[in-house]
Structure formats: structure tokens, C-alpha cells
Amino acid sequence: MTSHTQPSLLVEGADVLGDGAQDVLVADGRIVAVGAEASAQAPAGTQRLSADGLVLLPGFVDLHTHLREPGREDAETVETGSQAAAAGGFTAVLAMANTDPVTDTAEVAERVLDLGRRAGYVDVHPVGAVTKGLAGEELAELGLMARSRARVRVFSDDGRCVHDARLMRRALEYVRAFDGVVSQHSQDPRLADGRACCHEGELSGRLGLPGWPAVAEETIVARDVMLARHTGSRVHVAHVSTAGTVEVLRWAKAQGIDVTAEVTPHHLMLTQERLVGYDPTFKVNPPLRPTEDAEALRAALADGTIDAVATDHAPHVRQDKEHAFVDAAFGMLGLETALGVVSTLMVQEGRMSWSDVARVMSQAPARIARLTDQGHRVQAGDPATLTLVDPDRVVTVDATRSRSLSRNNPWHGLQLTGAVHLTMLRGRVTAREGLVWGGEEQ
Numbered sequence: 040m041t042s043h044t045q046p047s048l049l050v051e052g053a054d055v056l057g058d059g060a061q062d063v064l065v066a067d068g069r070i071v072a073v074g075a076e077a078s079a080q081a082p083a084g085t086q087r088l089s090a091d092g093l094v095l096l097p098g099f100v101d102l103h104t105h106l107r108e109p110g111r112e113d114a115e116t117v118e119t120g121s122q123a124a125a126a127g128g129f130t131a132v133l134a135m136a137n138t139d140p141v142t143d144t145a146e147v148a149e150r151v152l153d154l155g156r157r158a159g160y161v162d163v164h165p166v167g168a169v170t171k172g173l174a175g176e177e178l179a180e181l182g183l184m185a186r187s188r189a190r191v192r193v194f195s196d197d198g199r200c201v202h203d204a205r206l207m208r209r210a211l212e213y214v215r216a217f218d219g220v221v222s223q224h225s226q227d228p229r230l231a232d233g234r235a236c237c238h239e240g241e242l243s244g245r246l247g248l249p250g251w252p253a254v255a256e257e258t259i260v261a262r263d264v265m266l267a268r269h270t271g272s273r274v275h276v277a278h279v280s281t282a283g284t285v286e287v288l289r290w291a292k293a294q295g296i297d298v299t300a301e302v303t304p305h306h307l308m309l310t311q312e313r314l315v316g317y318d319p320t321f322k323v324n325p326p327l328r329p330t331e332d333a334e335a336l337r338a339a340l341a342d343g344t345i346d347a348v349a350t351d352h353a354p355h356v357r358q359d360k361e362h363a364f365v366d367a368a369f370g371m372l373g374l375e376t377a378l379g380v381v382s383t384l385m386v387q388e389g390r391m392s393w394s395d396v397a398r399v400m401s402q403a404p405a406r407i408a409r410l411t412d413q414g415h416r417v418q419a420g421d422p423a424t425l426t427l428v429d430p431d432r433v434v435t436v437d438a439t440r441s442r443s444l445s446r447n448n449p450w451h452g453l454q455l456t457g458a459v460h461l462t463m464l465r466g467r468v469t470a471r472e473g474l475v476w477g478g479e480e481q
């Protein structure tokens with residue numbers, strides 16, 4: 040088999056990046072033409088896909104996915120997580136390093152890369168740990184991971200904060216040599232109760248649960264932007280959750296500091312009131328915050344202070360979630376619902392356009408992770424790595440139909456407007472209305 044067996048495909052009348060209906064011709068895994076030339080250049084035998092009323096975007100890139108393999112294949116595997124990603128319109132995911140073993144060597148990084156290729160639904164880019172074993176004591180083999188086949192550019196101890204300022208400084212200095220970035224789980228462990236499990240405030244007092252104060256996040260972000268300025272390196276703030284963090288980011292960006300940030304769909308849409316029933320499905324780190332924080336996050340995403348949406352898809356098996364609230368595992372699913380949440384909350388409500396969605400779900404995360412091979416513009420010459428969205432389709436989320444192996448889905452029963460219609464990775468359809476297809480490329 041050669042790679043030339045794929046027939047050409049003409050996507051007809053899609054609203055490209057929300058800028059108006061165009062035809063798009065795809066052949067040999069690439070976009071060949073966009074606009075009037077597309078149908079003119081279509082060879083005999085070209086397949087046609089009517090995309091009337093659909094929006095065509097560059098494939099989504101998730102900067103923050105937990106795939107759980109190696110180590111917790113009962114919660115998720117690279118294959119099942121990749122399927123969920125493709126169904127959600129993603130064509131690339133950054134797989135977090137808090138696996139067992141931890142991705143702190145070139146060998147583990149290459150193993151995750153290869154598992155992703157074998158599954159063939161999305162490009163799986165391993166994130167490298169900042170410190171060995173996520174222990175926060177000694178830097179991991181950052182250079183070896185960067186130079187490995189996995190070409191690691193994003194480093195994170197996610198799940199834990201690199202709280203030692205000296206180590207964080209060294210990590211930032213180190214990754215600059217290969218244009219890497221440190222993605223920080225910003226949370227000063229010294230400013231929170233060891234059993235913290237929700238936002239510290241009036242509600243946590245009423246619920247009798249130990250909480251994290253917003254300032255535990257904000258002081259680390261403030262410190263890290265100053266370290267980024269000092270070292271001239273790039274720092275990325277994972278899952279921003281407070282209005283105060285937004286203020287710090289706005290200031291740092293105005294100073295020209297090389298900082299980027301992501302927000303999760305759940306911190307945009309859900310608030311701490313969900314905890315009133317003590318349902319561990321809503322237990323997540325960082326915690327769901329008050330409404331004023333969620334509103335500040337929405338405004339910051341719309342005005343560019345926050346660069347990207349990232350899911351922090353964090354699957355957990357039932358046995359790890361079904362505990363008293365304080366004992367349950369942190370994290371929630373997010374890959375399959377991210378587009379629906381962003382569409383419902385940001386596009387339907389007039390806060391963002393579809394080209395803004397392309398920016399926050401594809402172009403910005405690709406730039407932050409230095410994934411330069413995908414184009415992300417929907418232009419002739421780019422790889423045909425694309426997502427077709429039906430902006431009007433109303434979906435009621437059904438957790439039982441997820442591709443994920445886990446069921447810790449906070450979106451179950453929610454009605455979302457806007458759904459992924461089709462996902463394409465280098466010309467190959469990987470998902471179509473809930474059905475997914477993998478397969479290694481030839």
C-alpha cells in the first residue's frame with residue numbers, strides 16, 4: 040500500500056473559519072485548493088461531502104490530556120483516550136506525564152508516542168516531567184526527551200506544582216535551549232490544607248470541606264512570570280481558575296513576558312455550587328470556583344489574556360471516584376464535550392466567533408506546543424487536519440456513550456449547542472458523528 044490510494048475529497052460549501060462558504064479540495068492528505076479553484080481542480084472520481092451549514096476549522100489541539108497509559112489502563116488507554124479525542128474534534132493531544140512509570144525519560148516518551156501512532160486517531164505528543172518521578176527534587180532528563188523521537192517541547196509535573204523556586208528557575212533555563220515550555224500546575228502546597236478538595240471560601244465553610252484559597256494559585260503564577268522574565272524563557276499556566284490569576288496574566292503580558300495560559304471547559308462553565316450535593320464527579324484540581332471567577336475566565340479567553348482552551352481530561356475508575364468527597368480522586372472527563380461547551384458558552388452567547396474558536400482550540404495550543412507541522416490555517420498546502428462542526432446541533436450529553444473507559448463525566452444530562460460532525464487527520468477521517476476510526480498511517 041502506498042499513501043496515494045486515498046481518493047480526493049471535495050468538502051462543499053463549508054463555512055471556513057466562520058468567514059463564509061467555500062469549497063475545499065483534499066488530496067494525498069493535504070488541502071489542495073480552497074474556494075472557486077477547488078471544484079475546478081477536482082479530478083474525476085473525487086468524493087463529495089456536502090458541508091452546508093457546517094463550520095470548517097483546523098483540527099483541535101489539546102494541551103492537557105491525561106491518557107493514563109502506562110500504569111492505569113483500567114481508567115484509560117492511549118487508544119481509548121485517542122478515540123474520545125477524535126470524537127471531540129481533536130487531531131493532536133499533549134499527554135500528561137503523571138503516568139506509572141512517569142514520563143521522565145526519553146524511553147517512556149517514545150513509548151507513549153508509539154502507542155499513539157499505533158492507535159492512529161490523533162497525534163499523541165508526550166509531555167515530559169519536569170522532575171524525576173514528579174518528586175520535585177531533581178530535574179528529569181529534559182534534554183534527552185527533547186532530542187528523542189518524541190521531540191518533547193512541553194514539560195510539566197502536572198498534578199503537582201513545581202513549588203521549589205530554584206528548581207523552577209533551572210527548568211526554565213534548561214528548556215530555553217530547545218524552545219521548550221514549562222506548563223505549571225500552579226498551586227502552592229504550603230498555602231493549602233493537605234486534604235484540600237474545594238475552593239476555600241464561605242461555601243467550603245458551610246460544607247465543612249477543607250479548601251484551597253485562590254491565592255495559592257495566584258502567588259505561584261506571579262512568581263513564575265517573574266522567573267520567566269528573569270530567564271527569558273517561556274512559561275505556560277495550566278488550568279487557570281481564578282480572577283486574580285487573570286489579573287497577573289494581563290499585567291505580565293503587558294510587560295512583554297513570554298507567558299501563555301489555558302482554561303478548561305469546566306472552569307469556564309461550572310462553579311462551586313455543584314459541590315452542594317457532595318458528588319465527587321465535581322471534585323477537580325484546581326477546584327470549581329465562584330461565579331465571579333468563571334466570568335473573569337470567560338472574559339479573559341475572549342480578549343486573549345488566556346490563550347487556549349485545554350480539557351484536563353482526567354479519567355478515573357469508579358472505585359477511585361466513589362468515595363466520601365474528601366477521599367475521592369480529583370478530575371473529570373472533557374475531550375468529547377469541549378467543543379460543545381465552548382460553542383454553547385462562548386459562541387452562542389456572542390462572546391466569540393468561530394475564528395476565535397480556531398484560535399483558542401487549534402492555532403494557539405499548536406503554537407505553544409511548537410507543533411509546526413499542521414498549518415492550522417485551512418489554506419492550500421496545509422495538511423488536511425481538520426474539524427467540521429455543526430454549530431446548530433443540540434446534544435444532550437450521555438455519559439454512557441463516551442469513548443473513554445471512565446465515567447466521571449460532569450456534563451451528563453446537560454444540553455449543549457454545537458457538535459463535532461467530522462474529524463480528519465491528514466486527509467483520513469478519524470471520527471464522524473460519534474463513530475471513530477483509527478489505523479496507523481502507511
Ligand SMILES: NC(=O)N[C@@H](CC(=O)O)C(=O)O
Nearest residue numbers: 105197198323324353369370
Ligand atoms: N485535574 C485533576 O483534578 N486531576 C489530574 C491532575 C491535574 O491536572 O492536576 C489527574 O491526573 O487526575
Ligand SMILES: [Zn+2]
Nearest residue numbers: 197198224324
Ligand atoms: Zn493540574
Ligand SMILES: [Zn+2]
Nearest residue numbers: 135197198351
Ligand atoms: Zn491535569
